Amino acid sequence: MTRTPTDLTITPRDRRFGRGLSMDRWWLAGDPVATAFYNCLSATFPKGEGFFIDSVRQFREGTPPRLAGEIAAFTRQEVMHTREHVAFNRRVADAGYDVTRLEAAVDRRLALVRSKPPIASLAATMALEHFTAILAHELLADPRHLAGADPDAAAMWRWHAMEEIEHKGVAYDTWLHATRNWPRFRRWSVKAKVMMLVTRNFTVDRTRGMIDLLRQDGLSGPRIWARMFWFAFVRPGMMRRIFASWLAFFLPGFHPWRHDDRALIDRGESKAGAGDAVLAS
Numbered sequence: 001m002t003r004t005p006t007d008l009t010i011t012p013r014d015r016r017f018g019r020g021l022s023m024d025r026w027w028l029a030g031d032p033v034a035t036a037f038y039n040c041l042s043a044t045f046p047k048g049e050g051f052f053i054d055s056v057r058q059f060r061e062g063t064p065p066r067l068a069g070e071i072a073a074f075t076r077q078e079v080m081h082t083r084e085h086v087a088f089n090r091r092v093a094d095a096g097y098d099v100t101r102l103e104a105a106v107d108r109r110l111a112l113v114r115s116k117p118p119i120a121s122l123a124a125t126m127a128l129e130h131f132t133a134i135l136a137h138e139l140l141a142d143p144r145h146l147a148g149a150d151p152d153a154a155a156m157w158r159w160h161a162m163e164e165i166e167h168k169g170v171a172y173d174t175w176l177h178a179t180r181n182w183p184r185f186r187r188w189s190v191k192a193k194v195m196m197l198v199t200r201n202f203t204v205d206r207t208r209g210m211i212d213l214l215r216q217d218g219l220s221g222p223r224i225w226a227r228m229f230w231f232a233f234v235r236p237g238m239m240r241r242i243f244a245s246w247l248a249f250f251l252p253g254f255h256p257w258r259h260d261d262r263a264l265i266d267r268g269e270s271k272a273g274a275g276d277a278v279l280a281s
Contacts, residue, residue: 002255004169008262010073011166015159017084018091018152025095025217029148032217033210033224033231037238038157039092040209043102045085049078051110052129055121056171059178067173074170077163084156091153097216102209109201119178123190126175127198127249130256133168134245135238136161140264144236155271162268168256192250199246 028034053075060071089099113124139145139161146154179187207228214224232239248254 002253002258004070004173004255004257005260005262008166008169008257010070010077010170012073012076012080013159013163014080015084016087017156017159018087018150021091021152023091023095023150023153025097027095027150027153028146031231032214032219033227036210036213036217037206037231038153039097039099039213040102040206042085042088042092043099043209044106044205046082046089047103047106047110048128049082049085051113051121052125052171053078055118055125056174058118059122059174063174063177067170067177070167070170071174074167077167081160081163084160088153088156097213099213101212105205105208109205120194122171122175122178123194124198126171126191127195128202129164129168129171130195130249131198131202131246132164133256134242136164136168137245137261137264138238138241140165140268141261142236142241145238158268158271162265165261165265172256188252195249 024030026032026035028038056071056074060068063071092099113121139157146157149157175191179190182190210228211220211225214220214228231237234240245259248258
């Protein structure tokens with residue numbers, strides 16, 4: 001069975017983006033649909049990242065030393081992601097958008113999961129971390145996704161994507177540890193059901209969030225819905241492009257590191273080294 005690479009190092013990169021800078025309302029190449037996708041995704045992260053941290057840390061007791069260290073590094077990365085998305089969301093609000101309804105929807109989803117046993121939160125985190133990792137892979141693999149974007153916003157999304165790839169095995173390895181005494185079929189059945197539910201909720205909630213933000217731009221109706229479909233499934237087609245990686249989650253012997261895509265992290269670091277981001281002092 002594939003495991004997390006033994007030579008992997010999870011490195012929290014303390015970087016800050018866009019402080020004190022204004023951002024165009026349609027900051028991604030003047031495209032309201034593309035902008036709405038990333039804005040509504042960012043609206044989920046501050047509370048979502050906190051949920052991920054809590055869910056994984058509940059099961060750190062008794063983990064092998066290496067996994068315990070990775071959980072600690074994962075936590076530091078997620079804390080900084082929260083900070084930067086809070087700052088990004090402030091720029092979105094300054095551009096004229098109200099994201100409070102999107103944030104309220106996140107609260108409702110998280111409250112429902114937290115009302116269940118802690119293993120449910122870990123299972124949801126494991127599934128969502130795979131989802132974010134494959135989105136991150138596609139974001140870094142194809143420059144078209146952020147072509148023409150506000151430079152600081154693009155730098156922030158690339159930085160976040162690098163670290164999502166880097167720690168993509170942590171929640172999954174924690175899940176394997178927490179369910180180590182489960183029969184194999186039970187483990188597969190639960191994770192498959194949770195991924196299907198997570199996928200349904202992600203698709204529905206992000207669609208609703210985009211519609212909300214686009215309505216604030218005065219854009220609604222069948223024509224804008226068609227543009228949303230085109231953006232998601234045709235060009236650049238993020239959802240279509242991640243489908244094979246999403247499907248792999250259900251295969252026997254799956255592990256996030258079955259596909260070692262650390263080369264994308266190196267590519268992202270090269271961009272950052274060329275001035276893509278400002279290091280925190």
